[in-house]
Amino acid sequence: MSELNPDAIYTGACLCGAVRIKAIGEPDSVVACHCNSCRRHTGGPCAVFADYAVESAIFTAEKPVIFSSSPGVTRGFCKKCGSTISYQGENLPDMIHLHVGVFD
Numbered sequence: 001m002s003e004l005n006p007d008a009i010y011t012g013a014c015l016c017g018a019v020r021i022k023a024i025g026e027p028d029s030v031v032a033c034h035c036n037s038c039r040r041h042t043g044g045p046c047a048v049f050a051d052y053a054v055e056s057a058i059f060t061a062e063k064p065v066i067f068s069s070s071p072g073v074t075r076g077f078c079k080k081c082g083s084t085i086s087y088q089g090e091n092l093p094d095m096i097h098l099h100v101g102v103f104d
Contacts, residue, residue, distance in 0.1 A: 010050075012102035013061075014083035020061040021085070021102060027051050030100065041075055042084055042099070049087060049097035057086075057096045 010023040027050035038047035064076030064085040076086035087097040 011104050012098070013104070014064075014078035014081055014085060014102060016078060016081035016083070018062045018080045019059065019064050019078045019083070019085055019102075021098065022058045022060050023050065023052050023098065023103075024056045024058070025052075027098075028053070028095070031097075037069055037073070038087070041069065041087075047084070047087070048100045050100050050103070051095055051097050054094055054096050057098060 006025045008024075008026055011021065012023070013020045029051045030048065031051065032046045032048045034046040039045060041047060062078070062080075065079040066074045066076055069075045072090035074088050075084070076088075077084050083102065084099050085102055086099065088095070
């Protein structure tokens, strides 16, 4: 198994490229969620997220539009192409969960 690289920089974008992100360091975790809300948000059987501290995820172009999908939960998406970008919950206010599909 390779060692985690805290100096790694991962970049990504939505489908149209309007929302761009730079994630610094390795994610805290990578998780799949198959709750009803995540399935509806992605249109798939699950959502897979790379979890980062908020300060480690920098939007370098347009920021995602935020939608309150349920009490204490917000989801980010591109206002131009509709790509899913992120999930944030009040239970972990210092974390942002980025959809792995946005990474280059």
